Amino acid sequence: MTEAMSRPTLEAVAARAGVSRATVSRVVNGGNGVRSALAERVRRAVEELGYVPNQAARTLVTRRNDAVAVVIAEPETRVFTDPFFARQLRGISKELTAHDNQLVLLLTEGRDDHARVGRYLAGGHVDGALVFSLHLDDPLPGLIQGAGVPTVFGGRPGWGEGARARPPAAVFVDSDNRGGARDAVRHLVDLGRTRIAHITGALDQTSAVDRLDGYRDVMADAGPRLIAEGDFTPLGGERAMRELLDHAPDLDAVFAANDLTASGALRVLREHGRRVPEDVAVIGFDDMSPIAEQTDPPLTTIRQDIEEMGRLMARLLLHRLDRHATGDTVEPPPTSVVLPTTLVRRASA
Amino acid sequence: MTEAMSRPTLEAVAARAGVSRATVSRVVNGGNGVRSALAERVRRAVEELGYVPNQAARTLVTRRNDAVAVVIAEPETRVFTDPFFARQLRGISKELTAHDNQLVLLLTEGRDDHARVGRYLAGGHVDGALVFSLHLDDPLPGLIQGAGVPTVFGGRPGWGEGARARPPAAVFVDSDNRGGARDAVRHLVDLGRTRIAHITGALDQTSAVDRLDGYRDVMADAGPRLIAEGDFTPLGGERAMRELLDHAPDLDAVFAANDLTASGALRVLREHGRRVPEDVAVIGFDDMSPIAEQTDPPLTTIRQDIEEMGRLMARLLLHRLDRHATGDTVEPPPTSVVLPTTLVRRASA
CATH class of the missing domain: 3.40.50.2300 (Response regulator)
Structure with missing residues (x-):
């Protein structure tokens, strides 16, 4: 495989197009304030060299990764044996894909790894997080709060002074x-x-x-x-x-x-x-x-x-992110959703 | 949940410590060339404010996320119904966790989403990638090459002029x-x-x-x-x-x-x-x-x-990343591994 060092750089694009680094950067990040003839030259150089903008750098400007983390507060063995999680992920995946957002599933061996998950969430790699299957004494909610990423929970979170306390602004999707x-x-x-x-x-x-x-x-x-x-x-x-x-x-x-x-x-x-x-x-x-x-x-x-719960979680989160992106800095009111359940009669009762 | 805006900034830390932004940045990224008394003051301010360094920015300096992407070139529905993938992920998860690296599973609805996966890989969010279940006409290998992330494949990759051609440096783990x-x-x-x-x-x-x-x-x-x-x-x-x-x-x-x-x-x-x-x-x-x-x-x-295949893939990748990190820029020779198989006799034959 090609290693990172062989990847075409911003400098190479600038040299090819005969413009400054700053001009290339402006074109790559949206093109505002660059003459169209110049922008066109940069775009051609980008194409010819197969330049992929360094998104870590671009994220610093746009503050958007088009990626959403999913954290299931269970060991990966449980994630892959309890069909509940696959079902919820299916709803999430469909909704995120429909909005061209990447689903980033952060797997762990167990609770000991949640600090690392918190670090990844704090790292600017995702725009938001969907978190489910929380347990009462899990450090995750605190870590997520510290990471400062917009989050929607699956199931009513139960941290605080007891199973019913929660930060007033926590948005969740739950069943009745x-x-x-x-x-x-x-x-x-x-x-x-x-x-x-x-x-x-x-x-x-x-x-x-x-x-x-x-x-x-x-x-x-x-x-x-x-x-x-x-x-x-x-x-x-x-x-x-x-x-x-x-x-x-x-x-x-x-x-x-x-x-x-x-x-x-x-x-x-x-x-x-x-x-x-x-x-x-x-x-x-x-x-x-x-x-x-x-x-x-x-x-x-x-x-x-369950699939609808996943879909709704993703929809609520994307909605919050869109409000952020459009510069609407007034915190939208929490809009948690509790879905109804229905009795299904078969032979066992 | 707290939104991103409430997160303490680099500026806030600088103000608290009474130093410049540049000094805070230098301390947060390793502290080289900062007087120890100053560095101590910055560290105290970081702690008091609960400042989490923006890792997108830090990654530009350290070039290490302690995170590895896993890409399974199948729709997520298949990933969660064929136990082969859960087994391989188990091996990968154990090995990455043992080295405190975050497993970042990038799920898709299908091949149409692989361009988005390529963008995420190119975005500096992970140090390397483990890719498996590749299909012959899949654009992923090209996208990964473009993204420039060190990669280990599960199964011999089959792109090129036929099922047996491959870039000579592609590292893979396969069974016989x-x-x-x-x-x-x-x-x-x-x-x-x-x-x-x-x-x-x-x-x-x-x-x-x-x-x-x-x-x-x-x-x-x-x-x-x-x-x-x-x-x-x-x-x-x-x-x-x-x-x-x-x-x-x-x-x-x-x-x-x-x-x-x-x-x-x-x-x-x-x-x-x-x-x-x-x-x-x-x-x-x-x-x-x-x-x-x-x-x-x-x-x-x-x-x-299968689990051992996953473990080996992760081990080979971490080995390559370590060689990168220690400044050993000579490309290690490809060390693909082909594992033996054994006949297990039961009643059907």
């Missing part, structure tokens, strides 16, 4: 997790179930806390609370289901915090000879294709439009 | 695709099979061409050549298998260009009532976990160490 959870549990109540358990998600994430709150809302007057902690993975679902069967063998329904958790719970119920839905009704959250259709039996679940 | 394919077909011959078909990969990729060549090497004196074109996907494997059964219903073995292709072929053989391996022996390539173990029957295949 609490409302969706209420719908799920009410559906189980309507089916006549009285011993309804909940397997939570990772409780350092607001989505898991909100779904637990939704379960509690309905169970306040619908029976005892049977809660086991999961972590949004199939393995976590298996572990929690075993725990529940140990402590409450007479349970007749399970609301799992997401479809992956439900898939693990279904496996354990089958192992224990419980029929679904006859003995135990099971309901998930996400409507993650193809998982929800392919479980045995197919999964009743709460649908959220 | 041709040798592995020979082992696969020889294994089928050893089992006494005489009507051995091959389902190719995407023939605009050198890995597919090399595996086809390996098949041809052995079949030169082992029977008729029965070849159908696939594309490394399960669906491509299904389509090609149907074609083969139409044209050569008496075939008794299939060498599929990868495990995903083999999984599609197995489905079609089952549909047609052919028993594997009794009627038709099937062998894949990759040993992709868990696919190869979970097909029905489990898949005999050629193992390549």
